[in-house]
Amino acid sequence: MKLLESPAVKVGLSVSIATGLYGISFGALASASGFSFWQTMAFSLLMFSGGSQFAFIGVVAGGGSGIAAMTAAALLGLRNGIYGMQMNALLRPRGWLRYPQAHITIDESTATASGQRNPDEQRRGFWTAGLGIFVLWNIFTAVGALAGDALGDPKQWGLDGAAVAAFLGLLWPRLKGREPWAIAAAAALATIVAVPFVPAGVPILVAAVVAGAIGWFSHGRSDEGMEPDVDPYPHGHPSTGASSRERNAE
Amino acid sequence: MNLWLWILIACGLAYLTKLSGYFVPAKLLRSPRMMRVAGTMTIGLLTSLTVVNAVASGQSLAFDARLGALAAGAVALWLRAPFLVVVIVGSAAAAGLRLLGWH
Numbered sequence: 481m482k483l484l485e486s487p488a489v490k491v492g493l494s495v496s497i498a499t500g501l502y503g504i505s506f507g508a509l510a511s512a513s514g515f516s517f518w519q520t521m522a523f524s525l526l527m528f529s530g531g532s533q534f535a536f537i538g539v540v541a542g543g544g545s546g547i548a549a550m551t552a553a554a555l556l557g558l559r560n561g562i563y564g565m566q567m568n569a570l571l572r573p574r575g576w577l578r579y580p581q582a583h584i585t586i587d588e589s590t591a592t593a594s595g596q597r598n599p600d601e602q603r604r605g606f607w608t609a610g611l612g613i614f615v616l617w618n619i620f621t622a623v624g625a626l627a628g629d630a631l632g633d634p635k636q637w638g639l640d641g642a643a644v645a646a647f648l649g650l651l652w653p654r655l656k657g658r659e660p661w662a663i664a665a666a667a668a669l670a671t672i673v674a675v676p677f678v679p680a681g682v683p684i685l686v687a688a689v690v691a692g693a694i695g696w697f698s699h700g701r702s703d704e705g706m707e708p709d710v711d712p713y714p715h716g717h718p719s720t721g722a723s724s725r726e727r728n729a730e
Numbered sequence: 731m732n733l734w735l736w737i738l739i740a741c742g743l744a745y746l747t748k749l750s751g752y753f754v755p756a757k758l759l760r761s762p763r764m765m766r767v768a769g770t771m772t773i774g775l776l777t778s779l780t781v782v783n784a785v786a787s788g789q790s791l792a793f794d795a796r797l798g799a800l801a802a803g804a805v806a807l808w809l810r811a812p813f814l815v816v817v818i819v820g821s822a823a824a825a826g827l828r829l830l831g832w833h
Contacts, residue, residue: 505817549740556772558767559769563748638799639821642820645802646816663770671782687777710813
């Protein structure tokens with residue numbers, strides 16, 4: 481079969497373009513928050529997990545310390561460990577292949593692979609989405625960083641408003657149903673109560689503890705909050721008729 | 731230089747977290763409780779980051795043009811706009827409100 485005729489490769493490519501493009505907003509926000517070009521690139525090349533990258537620069541932009549930023553980014557990356565376990569079980573990589581595969585284990589590559597039934601297609605989907613996003617995400621991060629540098633005063637361009645919208649956009653796909661809204665409300669309240677009392681950046685960690693405790697002590701869906709930012713199968717999957725979210729819940 | 735250090739540690743932790751899924755025995759990570767905590771924490775962190783960026787100004791709360799960005803972003807998301815459009819809408823709302831004199 482020709483590679484481009486593979487449904488998984490097609491899905492992987494379209495997810496790559498949609499996800500890679502918003503690297504522009506990461507690059508622009510990072511440079512507006514005072515990160516140098518190479519610091520910005522280090523995030524996209526080495527951290528390579530959109531949510532964690534935005535979290536780190538978001539904490540620093542709000543006046544938080546490096547250690548608070550690192551902690552927020554690390555906690556937000558925990559779900560990638562779960563994805564790694566799922567992809568290890570699904571794709572069964574051998575030997576050295578696990579090291580590069582781990583690096584591109586993110587929401588979208590996992591969701592692309594999980595949406596396929598055939599093992600070869602799962603593998604093609606994972607690698608197409610993972611490598612495609614990695615390449616485009618880094619190219620567009622560089623474009624955004626250079627553009628952000630050229631803009632001048634970030635506030636005049638509303639880049640602080642862009643950060644607010646970006647975090648809301650990352651949160652949005654995970655707010656399906658009553659439970660995630662309740663968790664979000666508790667986290668928002670904890671944040672607002674904590675802001676006057678603890679140093680900048682720490683309210684985010686307080687909210688993480690509150691939300692983690694809710695997950696620990698309550699019973700509910702085991703994959704709550706594990707939705708990709710860009711759903712590879714927004715219109716349902718040909719073989720199951722369910723969107724990624726519904727399929728994950730099975 | 732200090733910031734570089736935290737960036738590199740955070741990058742290292744991000745990779746080790748991903749890698750752990752491939753090497754730590756599945757039994758340890760597969761517990762439904764661990765998966766739930768990772769998921770609910772993701773919601774909590776992203777909510778908190780949204781709120782902090784919208785209303786926190788150091789250690790005080792400020793209600794300024796960023797709230798307009800929050801509302802505009804929500805409307806764009808509700809209309810199913812793609813991520814990049816949502817970000818641009820948020821930025822335009824904040825910049826526009828400032829031009830109108832609401833800082």
